Amino acid sequence: MSDKEVYYSDYLQLDTILNAQRLESVKAGIKADDEMLFIIIHQTYELWFKQILFEVDIVKNIFSQQGINDNSPDLQISVHRLKRVVTILKVLVHQIDVLETMTPLDFLDFRNLLRPASGFQSIQFKILEAALGLKYDQRHGQQYYVSALHKEDIDKVKSAESKKSLCELVNTWLERMPFFDNALFWKNYSSSAKEKTTAHIFWNDYRNQYGNSLLDAEKDNLSHFDTLFLNEKDYPAQRQFSQKANRSALFIMLYRDYPMLQQPFQLLNTLLDIDESLNLWRYRHMNMVHRMIGTRIGTGGSSGKDYLTATIGKHSIFKELAELTSYLIDRHHLPKLSAELEHSLGYTKI
């Protein structure tokens, strides 16, 4: 066999990978057969985190371009890669089944040997949260974060936090949507609304339809609608998506049936899938920790269960997109677009 031919175990560096398990229980001379599982499952988690970060970086690079060309494959590649992230996250959730085959008593065999290490110290996971859009201010357990990580690891996370996140890049991309700034598209649009606001003619119409769709007990939603989509000065500064981006995102959700909005709709939907899958992972992880150690203190020195519970809601990156669902109306009441606009949302006529 020639030296240059690729050989499976060399290509995958199996000598390295398969010799990277050193058990604390072996060092301590204690029999704890399940520590091997504990190490290997965490190593597979970290390998998958590397892959997820690799995919997210590709997508971030695409969205960092000056303007995404709708006729390039950029958007569909982004959707494809983010869907792959969701597929991987489903495997990660599934893996918890394997960890659950370790019973509390089995874990007690070596648990104390691991202190103060903790899954909380996974830097890649923190970098992933930052790359998607989580800011330091929004993090749960900041205290611990500073005290329990090595300096160089804190720096890595800070560095990730300092770059534009996928969330910010998507916001910029949403804002650039040109329809509402282009009077041409709307010249033949026929408004149905009697009440007028200062909003763009389309949003004035939509606001009326939305108001009509509300049950009595939901009437408050209309003022939320105004805050989120129309009234510029009331818009809360701390939100991740701008008012302009909100309008684009809602428009995409409503008119996704037009060819040009299909991929954008898939993109938004897949971001929600990522949040949902991450939260499902946190949720099942939390249950597993609870079942494993109950109210005892985790190896990292704090209650793992409380940390994970807190992050489920708090660390949802795209929750503002998820909330837009509250402002949808049914298809029969959607304002009808003008022929010009319909044309520009379609494929070139052949």
Next chain:
Amino acid sequence: MSDKEVYYSDYLQLDTILNAQRLESVKAGIKADDEMLFIIIHQTYELWFKQILFEVDIVKNIFSQQGINDNSPDLQISVHRLKRVVTILKVLVHQIDVLETMTPLDFLDFRNLLRPASGFQSIQFKILEAALGLKYDQRHGQQYYVSALHKEDIDKVKSAESKKSLCELVNTWLERMPFFDNALFWKNYSSSAKEKTTAHIFWNDYRNQYGNSLLDAEKDNLSHFDTLFLNEKDYPAQRQFSQKANRSALFIMLYRDYPMLQQPFQLLNTLLDIDESLNLWRYRHMNMVHRMIGTRIGTGGSSGKDYLTATIGKHSIFKELAELTSYLIDRHHLPKLSAELEHSLGYTKI
């Protein structure tokens, strides 16, 4: 073909089953293609609930016997059937993937036609919760419960609540465990504890070992231990499991390696799996509802999301068993049983 031969579609009553989908959107003359999916998925859920109730009833009947004979297959049949319930619940969780293929806009096509019906009105699910051990007092949303259900359905749930629940039956079964009442078993047991309490010699030992295992920040756990396992007069009246049952359950978890405790351990573990699977179903269901309707009001007139969130913790039936994990110690420090006891936890010598 003879009339008496079994024919697949007759056997399964497919004429009946496959003609039991009447769409409100068809009645209303509205095109809403996803309503078929909505009906069929709920029908499959209800069929599976029937099966789960069927299995739980068999197990309840076994545990309703005067005394379970350890040498009969009763216990292993119970474990087998409860494990099947867990397998079914995993399919039910998986089915949410199908419902998630219905987008919010698709649901809006027919959502208003369903008012005020709601998944909350599933009587079988409420009966299942009651059969497992949920009491009316512990229910979230009691108000709605009374106002939104038909009289005969409320009666069905009340009737289920009035019977001995699986939780109560398991409590009785756990209490009957004879070891600690039988001095014979303990005559050659050698205690290692210096400090003495009024507790049984074994529990006195175990308490000491447990105390030694606690980190400084966990020292409070010792008084919880005393409350749960030792001090009869402080024991909170509202708990589902008695102090005696707690002791048996903990003993089973600690000494499950003895043959006779294997099936009991599997039983307790499977009850926790059922709780976990039900909660996972509630959790994913809740997310799906949130993603489908956001902060809008559900067809049942209340926020489906809030209801489901509340029930995840509150409706955990076996949470007291789950908490016992906090009181485990590692195998190396377990009190050593006497030869007499070891013998009676094993198989007959052949």
Next chain:
Amino acid sequence: MSDKEVYYSDYLQLDTILNAQRLESVKAGIKADDEMLFIIIHQTYELWFKQILFEVDIVKNIFSQQGINDNSPDLQISVHRLKRVVTILKVLVHQIDVLETMTPLDFLDFRNLLRPASGFQSIQFKILEAALGLKYDQRHGQQYYVSALHKEDIDKVKSAESKKSLCELVNTWLERMPFFDNALFWKNYSSSAKEKTTAHIFWNDYRNQYGNSLLDAEKDNLSHFDTLFLNEKDYPAQRQFSQKANRSALFIMLYRDYPMLQQPFQLLNTLLDIDESLNLWRYRHMNMVHRMIGTRIGTGGSSGKDYLTATIGKHSIFKELAELTSYLIDRHHLPKLSAELEHSLGYTKI
């Protein structure tokens, strides 16, 4: 509560659905607790088959139109619905886990009571196979098919077979792809091939590139290529897809990165997913049957295992599409399209 209000159990006809389980073992006075599971799981299968047929019919209706308008949501609705079918099929595969909780001995309790009924008699499944594209000639076990089914059920399957199948409709849709008939698109296309054939300039180029990509041991593939894509008179009459359709399908796979080919690519890919999921269901089903009854004869009178094994390959509807993979080349060697063609494969410039 008003009479007109929708009530959950009425809406889902639960009185009907939940009372449609009659056990043969109860009739025979034999205790066989697992027969309930057997009935209920088959009923859920049939409910899901109904849903799958419902979705496939919608897609077939779309493809039965004179010409699908690329600027309508037709194609993306089709892809969406077929993807849902795949999601449902995954649940059906998962359900086999539940059936596997029934051990061979449990099944023996009531197996003989069911003769000669058999899962083979599921008419909906046969209709589904026919609706997708399976012809009577291609069916395995035709003999049994005629002898074991009721006359009206045979008629239902025949009727499904007599209609245009999804496979045929997709073939027609693929054939209509206009690029190669329109000289205009190719006037500025610059050919790289030296060798010429009578084929269209693009296919002549592609054939050369494909030939170059073949390893020595694969050289035969080139004549297969000619048969499948170029030589009209050699084309085997019994194939489901025409030569013209083959060319369109391969072109879609190769140039799927252009916006207009994204949905067509998704469509073809999803058809392969459906075949794969159906086969996985057959495969796991076959294993389960084998594990349940070994080499004993099934309730339908023949070896269920052999039937299922045979159908895995033979009943793959879209296998001709799957084979196209053999004729792909890597992106770097793809013939470059002309600007005219690129334009017409993109969105309208805004």
Next chain:
Amino acid sequence: MSDKEVYYSDYLQLDTILNAQRLESVKAGIKADDEMLFIIIHQTYELWFKQILFEVDIVKNIFSQQGINDNSPDLQISVHRLKRVVTILKVLVHQIDVLETMTPLDFLDFRNLLRPASGFQSIQFKILEAALGLKYDQRHGQQYYVSALHKEDIDKVKSAESKKSLCELVNTWLERMPFFDNALFWKNYSSSAKEKTTAHIFWNDYRNQYGNSLLDAEKDNLSHFDTLFLNEKDYPAQRQFSQKANRSALFIMLYRDYPMLQQPFQLLNTLLDIDESLNLWRYRHMNMVHRMIGTRIGTGGSSGKDYLTATIGKHSIFKELAELTSYLIDRHHLPKLSAELEHSLGYTKI
């Protein structure tokens, strides 16, 4: 932080693990973003193979003891660990979903760079097959096996093949079952059979019952029964399990309801689950390869699809155990055991 404290990334050797991905496409200066996924997924597979081998080795060590003490936790630990193997294998099957997100065209970007490496070269997988019980003679593709692997890797597999396999150890364990050699147990057993053979009184009875249970078309099964369980001289030499082991295994399956046979039954059942999961992995893997490269030649120089297809049946380790299902009869017709035997299959009376 003290030097001795355990730190997550050190403990898991993440510096090593996460820097062990070197892409051939990067070396070659070719853009092929999916090669990272290709490497990482294979690395996770190999990590999991290591864990599976670790578990199987523990079980093999247990079964290598002179005699397993039924009153030790040996058997339940074995069952627990083998069930974990099944849980892991389900994750490995699930991971194919991730690989399927790589389309044929994406794979073509770097496929040729990998020649002649191939998944076939996974030594750990071959060692696993050998550890479970696959012999060199039974291997498909022996030729390739010799030509494509490095000498030291062939040696590793040979070494694994030369040790007692789990299959052989289980055979020995099954043979040791003492019931039929101990006349004492059978003295009060009342035989129901009129026809007599030279077989043990129990097997004579069982043979009669089995014969009665056969349909006309199944009558051949009786002579198979005789070969497998009764006639010593006809017994085929090449079988993995001995006739004595067959009898024990069938007895366990039939009388698993007795406490002492529960864990043995679980053990046999879990071995079948392992075969089934390995085959499912091979099956889905094969489909994935077929969809990825069609009839093209794999990077290893042969048709990956054909290899995998062949191994599904041929490499089933425990197929002889699976076949025992054909010789079960229903519970109502089981010979009734004597009181002595019932007693020795139960727990000690307390």
